[in-house]
Amino acid sequence: MKIDENNLSRLETDYGGYLKGEAVDAFFEDFDIKFSAGHWCAGDFYDRFATEGYNSNDPDFSSDILSQIRRVKQAGIKGIEMQSHLFVDDRFNTDHDTVKNVKAELERQGMVPTNMALNLFSDPKWKLGSLTNPDRSRREDAVAAALQGVETARDLGCTSVTLWPGSDGWDYNFQADHEGLLERFIEGCCSINEGAVRSGLRFGVEAKLHEPREGNMILPTSHMSILVANEVNERCGGSNMGLIIDYGHEQMYGVNPGFTLCAAKVFGVPLVNFHINTAKLHSNDEDRVAGTGDNWRLAEFCYAAIKTGYSGWFSEDQFTYRMDPVKAMALSKELFSNVMKKALLIYKNRSVLEDAQATGDAGRTIDAVKEILM
Numbered sequence: 001m002k003i004d005e006n007n008l009s010r011l012e013t014d015y016g017g018y019l020k021g022e023a024v025d026a027f028f029e030d031f032d033i034k035f036s037a038g039h040w041c042a043g044d045f046y047d048r049f050a051t052e053g054y055n056s057n058d059p060d061f062s063s064d065i066l067s068q069i070r071r072v073k074q075a076g077i078k079g080i081e082m083q084s085h086l087f088v089d090d091r092f093n094t095d096h097d098t099v100k101n102v103k104a105e106l107e108r109q110g111m112v113p114t115n116m117a118l119n120l121f122s123d124p125k126w127k128l129g130s131l132t133n134p135d136r137s138r139r140e141d142a143v144a145a146a147l148q149g150v151e152t153a154r155d156l157g158c159t160s161v162t163l164w165p166g167s168d169g170w171d172y173n174f175q176a177d178h179e180g181l182l183e184r185f186i187e188g189c190c191s192i193n194e195g196a197v198r199s200g201l202r203f204g205v206e207a208k209l210h211e212p213r214e215g216n217m218i219l220p221t222s223h224m225s226i227l228v229a230n231e232v233n234e235r236c237g238g239s240n241m242g243l244i245i246d247y248g249h250e251q252m253y254g255v256n257p258g259f260t261l262c263a264a265k266v267f268g269v270p271l272v273n274f275h276i277n278t279a280k281l282h283s284n285d286e287d288r289v290a291g292t293g294d295n296w297r298l299a300e301f302c303y304a305a306i307k308t309g310y311s312g313w314f315s316e317d318q319f320t321y322r323m324d325p326v327k328a329m330a331l332s333k334e335l336f337s338n339v340m341k342k343a344l345l346i347y348k349n350r351s352v353l354e355d356a357q358a359t360g361d362a363g364r365t366i367d368a369v370k371e372i373l374m
């Protein structure tokens with residue numbers, strides 16, 4: 001983000017009232033707030049109750065990647081996040097035609113490829129894990145698939161690659177050798193990180209408490225991600241590996257997301273990417289429209305992003321099953337911009353907040369922000 005006294009001084013004059021339409025785009029441009037959406041936000045949505053997809057009865061709805069790109073553009077969003085499985089064929093060979101077609105469509109739409117999510121979970125070969133699979137050959141396949149995704153990310157023009165280890169973990173007590181799983185995971189991350197460095201890309205890991213693993217995932221919290229990233233960076237040398245923070249995943253285990261950002265900074269671990277959405281505390285991974293939940297928490301998350309100097313993308317990660325995906329993406333962008341504006345107003349007057357924080361008096365800190373947030 002680009003934040004200085006000049007644009008902060010114009011917040012209330014140039015961006016007064018509720019932001020919508022072109023004002024949102026001007027606001028993002030002025031403060032260099034990089035906003036994107038995962039391609040999956042623009043596709044059909046499936047779950048175990050609607051296995052054919054909630055839009056499967058609409059003959060005009062296409063869920064191929066080019067259609068998804070166009071919907072993200074229609075929602076007024078400039079950046080798009082990809083998943084690596086889009087670019088491989090049935091034999092796990094790189095589908096160079098898809099890479100070429102996606103790159104051409106992004107150029108036609110004037111859109112920016114942001115991050116490549118390395119998909120090591122959706123194919124049944126990974127059901128017992130990817131980097132932690134008990135079968136060494138499966139672990140080697142996982143590293144190879146991840147490095148293939150790194151190469152595709154470089155070819156598309158992404159700036160980072162990230163790993164959400166959805167299949168790595170356990171479902172029952174005593175099922176896993178926890179030390180063994182963690183060591184395998186770290187070894188695999190070292191290999192991916194080295195490949196990312198060779199390709200000039202940042203590498204981050206994304207924590208989640210559970211689901212699809214129902215005991216725990218190998219990275220149940222972002223705080224574990226910080227530990228793993230520090231270990232990988234120490235083994236590899238440098239500080240290329242960091243973490244991706246999914247706002248809803250932080251809600252699942254009830255941590256304050258703003259605290260997580262600050263903890264990463266204190267421990268010297270880079271923040272590679274953010275996923276924004278809404279979920280209730282201690283709920284499942286709801287992935288609802290951003291800005292429709294506890295906006296005091298979201299505003300503090302945005303404030304922490306400003307204060308820690310985050311300069312990466314804010315990427316929608318949502319599954320809005322019963323909504324038009326274009327409308328849902330546009331709403332998230334609009335609502336998020338208004339919460340971010342509040343966070344910037346608090347930052348503009350941060351001396352008042354910091355003086356109140358120094359006393360430890362909750363009443364004074366609430367007084368410092370209440371008129372902005374309410």
